[in-house]
Amino acid sequence: MPHLIHNLPVDLNIRSLRGQLLTSLFFSLVFIFCQSAVVRGQERSSAGLSIVGTVTDVDGRLLSNVTLTVNSGKSSQTDDQGKFSINGLSEGAQRVTASLVGYQTETREVQVTTDRNTKISFVLQTGNDLSEVIITAGRKPESLKDVPSSVSILTARDIKEQLNVNPSIAAILGNTIPGLGTSNNKATNSGQTLRGRQVLVLIDGIPQSTPLMNGSRDIRTLDPAVIERVEVIKGATSIYGNGSAGGIINFITKKPVADRAFSGTTSMGFNGNLAHPSNTLGYRISQGFSGTVNKFSYVVNGTYNYTGVLKDAKGNVNSQPDGLGENSLYNAFAKLAYKPNEHSEIVASYNLFRSVQQTDYINVPGKYGMSPSIGVKGEDPGEAAGTPYNHNALISYRNNNLPLASSLDVSAYLNSFVSMNRYVEKGTAWFGPGQTKIQSYKKGLRLTLNTPWKLGDFGQGELTYGLDLLNDRTNQVLTDGRVYIPDMDMINLAPYAQLNVDLMTNFVLKAGIRYENAKVKVKDFNTIATGDNGAGSTAVTGGEIPYNATTFNAGLRYNKYDIFNPFLSFSQGFAINELGRILRRATSSTLESIATDPIITNNYEAGFSSRLGIVNLTAAYYISTSNLGANLVDVGGFLVAQREPERIQGYEITADVYFNNKWTLGASYSYVEGKAEQEDGAKVYMNGLRIAPPKATAYLGYRPLTSLDLKLLWVNTGSRDRFDVRANNLYANSEGPVKQINLFNFSAAYRLNTQWSAGLGVENLLNNDYYPVVSQYRAIDAEYVRGNGTTMSLNLSYNF
Incomplete structure (x- = not known):
């Protein structure tokens, strides 16, 4: 079968490219220093009227990354330094809003005059996150206090802080994030489920996940x-569709600076290993x-x-399959916006992302x-x-500004994604050596309308409704041309509607419906041979697999009191998950006889948020069920999807304490079992994969000092021992x-x-000798790899 999706031609001379990058960085810095004064002078002369000022907390601490928005x-x-400047304004009254996660939002009225710079200052009170505006949960901007579900937010400041420790977003x-599995120190996010189920990953609403065949990247x-910022919506959500059984991770990309013509x-x-530094030096360059x-x-x-090179606490080289040692990452991003009117x-x-490992070591x-x-010196073929x-x-x-005050x-989007797995000298699923890659190509359209309404004294609210159209074409092939999973061509048309009602001032009721109408086309194919001369291959007649389902959601939140802000919710999720695994292990000759029904997930949740003076507290308990799951179980040495009823339950607790302008303390605990x-x-x-x-x-x-922030972070993963060894006196795959830790x-x-x-x-500050969670539960010799030893990163930034 011809490959429908191809890799881009890539022929990079890494050393030459690194030299070019360093040279380019040098000239960029020279250019920046020479031009910044001129540019600022031009900005001052070309800008309109401005509002300038500072933002502090109640203790006088200057606050950075506060978002200031005017009604225009x-x-x-x-x-x-807590300073801001909003330029290009017109004379007259303006309403200015200041918001920051962890603080109460404040709005001020100000009269902009011809004095050019109108000054204003904000003092923000500490509080919970309920004043923060998010866009993912309801596919429109809304306050957290109106969302009847668990949400976690990482701001730009949080990300920058964690970036100093480890630059991997996983x-x-x-x-x-409570409820999300810890990273496995690899280029994959295998086992990093959210509340025991697969998560739908988005970039500005563009789906990155490949649910037809999960590549875990x-x-x-x-x-x-x-x-x-990153918005994490937990639990099944029917408003987004395929793949969101565990929730959503939406990466929201940076917005342009509004008050300058040129900045950056x-x-x-x-970075490198402190205890065993030889060959571990890495570096990072970013220009925006x-x-x-x-x-x-x-x-x-x-x-x-x-x-x-990555090394463990004892100095051994970590050269695990799909590892991050000697890894090169490239990311190019561009965004252009035009506002024809207000x-x-x-x-x-x-956005282009590329991350590949080219190492001088092989895994023993x-x-x-x-x-x-x-890892020992060697060449991977x-x-x-x-x-x-x-x-x-x-x-x-x-x-x-549409009729009926609608918006x-x-x-429209395109996504092209290739995931290259490690080379296997002797495959268990196919004959001889081989290396597979998952190829996915998506194109889609998302239409969202929002109309507010009011019904006398009963209440007011808004209706969000629209249509999603998605074409997802995914396959998995070997680099030598053999087909492991045939091309799965899915078209999904899904209308939806979400009603939001404000009842009696402080009750927020949400209810919604979504209809999934999907079809997956698969041409005639042969399962991959497990022996010489095509032995073990099964011929399967292709066809069209229909998927139809109606999913619902409903939630209620009471937001009158900061001391206790409870919610209840029910939501269903839809997923055509791991279809590729089912097809590649097919033993029947027709698609009709292969069990490919979708996964319908029911998510029940109750929780609350609370602000008690200097203390912010959140808690949630959830139950997630599905009549047909896709739990991967070791059967004869292969991970096979089991279509069985599943029940997952767990709880999460978070607490943050703002003692004063110098000291803060926070903690979280999350538990899940299924x-x-x-x-x-x-x-x-269920095993460790889930x-x-x-x-x-x-x-x-x-x-x-106002200019110095220090933070000590602790991450603990507890123990889990649920399985016995099998008849061969070994643990099955993913049951260790x-x-x-x-x-x-x-x-x-x-x-x-x-x-x-x-x-x-500094990551792993105490140089702890440990095995990551995935290394333990996988129970596979080749993947039994220690975690990284003490690694230090030093970063320098220049803003202009």
């Missing part, structure tokens, strides 16, 4: 340098530009990140439970593993016991002045 639509953010999320699909950030850094010129605005960013906007963006398998796999490329292109149009948001019901009625535990051990996190923040990380940020800042991060 212009916005800005405070710098490291590690950043694993260390900070969807979380790590862009660099943190281009992320404005230059960052560079180095941003600005607004009249009705146009732009963001451009390029990042290159090279990771040196009511509408057109945005076009493009150890013995599970006894000795680790280590396969192609570089990782993500050869991930392209995202998006164009969107927004208008908030429109329509987006079982599947077999044909005989027996209920068995269920992560309990996770606890904590941090202690100290700010001795997991022992407790304690890791301490440290982050420091110092602002030298308004332009220069430095960051220091």
